[in-house]
Amino acid sequence: MEDIEIDEVATPELDDPVLIEGLPGVGHVGKLAAEHLLEEFDSELVRRVYATEFPPQVSVDGEDGVASLTCAEFHTVEIDEGPDLLVLTGDHQAGSNEGHYRLTSTFLDIADSFGAERAFALGGVPTGELVEEYTVLGAVSAAELADDLREAGVEFRPDEPAGGIVGVSGLILGLGGRRGFESACLMGETSGYLVDPKSAQAVLEVLEARLGFEIDYASLEDRAEEMEEVVGKIQEMQEGPALPDDDLRYIG
Template identity: 30%
Template sequence: MARIRVVDEGVDLHNPTLVEGFPGAGLVGKIVADHMVDAMDLTHYANVHSDSFDQVAVYDRGTPELASPVRLYADDRGEVLVLQSDIPVEADAAEEFAAAFAPWLEDNATPVFIAGLPTKQRSSTPELFGVGSGAGVDTVGDAGLARPPERGVVSGPAGSLLGHAVENGLDAVGLIVECDPRFPDPVAAKTLLERGIEPIIGRDVSVGMLESQAEKIQQAKERLARRMQDGGDASSEATPLRMFQ
């Protein structure tokens, strides 16, 4: 079961959009979430606990205080939430978490889930397209996002959560972006922020810092990417279904 423990009672939520940042293909969601927390100076709002998560604690540079590995951050208006995760989630755990976390989402926020589409060859600007469930379909259209160019499937945490939304008629948005299948991809994250997240939340998320720190981000994330590869297929990613056509 999933439990949300609020750590800052001073935050008032006002129908927020929640951006999910579980590590996935290209670590795009992870990079986006980390950048939004820093660039928008978000407040640590709550910890997210699940029996299906690895039971670990995380620490950070310059502070002795331990933290939960999965956390929610909020802006000062209570209109944007970001789920920041420092751990990958296995496939079975993702399904259990989705079923437990979805009721809280339904009552508190409209989610935007992120999936990387591993692509060996692409143009300098990664392709991005949007999908949705319920009112999320209108959100995708209003944001001017491209439609999927082919059939595909979303797996991992994002896939489980989107699947739960479809099965239960809930509002949700999925953003799918081409990414490097082997390494962290800050270029894909930048594309997703500028052309996906910003139009949906109606806010500017400065990407200048992301551009200037792209090399540093890649080096810092490579160890997590290797951990995920060693742990099996647990990434949130999109896969074309060409074999079925």
């Protein structure tokens, strides 16, 4: 096996498509957002990317236990109101520094081959506490890209996120920018402790405003409600019955 192998499943003609990346990361915000696009719109699988950098792993699906080798996938989404989308999803990031660079280069090559010149890397930024208002932070490959995003509701805070942006999202800005992609990273604020559908929705709402499409959030809202129930139960368990442990000393 080569280090990276690409299955060319289909090669439709796209009209000035936009790369949307949603690989796993903080709060699975990017992954949830990208997968929601694929659920809500008609999409077509166009590329599978296998890599020796990914874990040596298959997922097992369906009644018959059919195994699928770990890969990243590109789907195209053709939307009437907006530009075509080239959506990158998957279950894994690379396993090494070098692997992140190699894979992102390959992802950008593929986007290039479909004629994409713009890219949005979707992700989450951890706040360390439960989030009430879902702000979306931005970073861009070139200063002139910031204003349009600001209009779409994105906040730019000097030197945030403090530790920079790591992984494929970071490199879509860094390597992408060096190759001439107009790249932006949209980072939904999220606690960092939980899968966060609400943060994914906030990120998608920016994309909606920026790219001109409309999308339904019912299924994401359902998942958000489920998560809130989970959080509620955890809080109940932690708070426990009336008398806290510390008081036992006084009645013991």
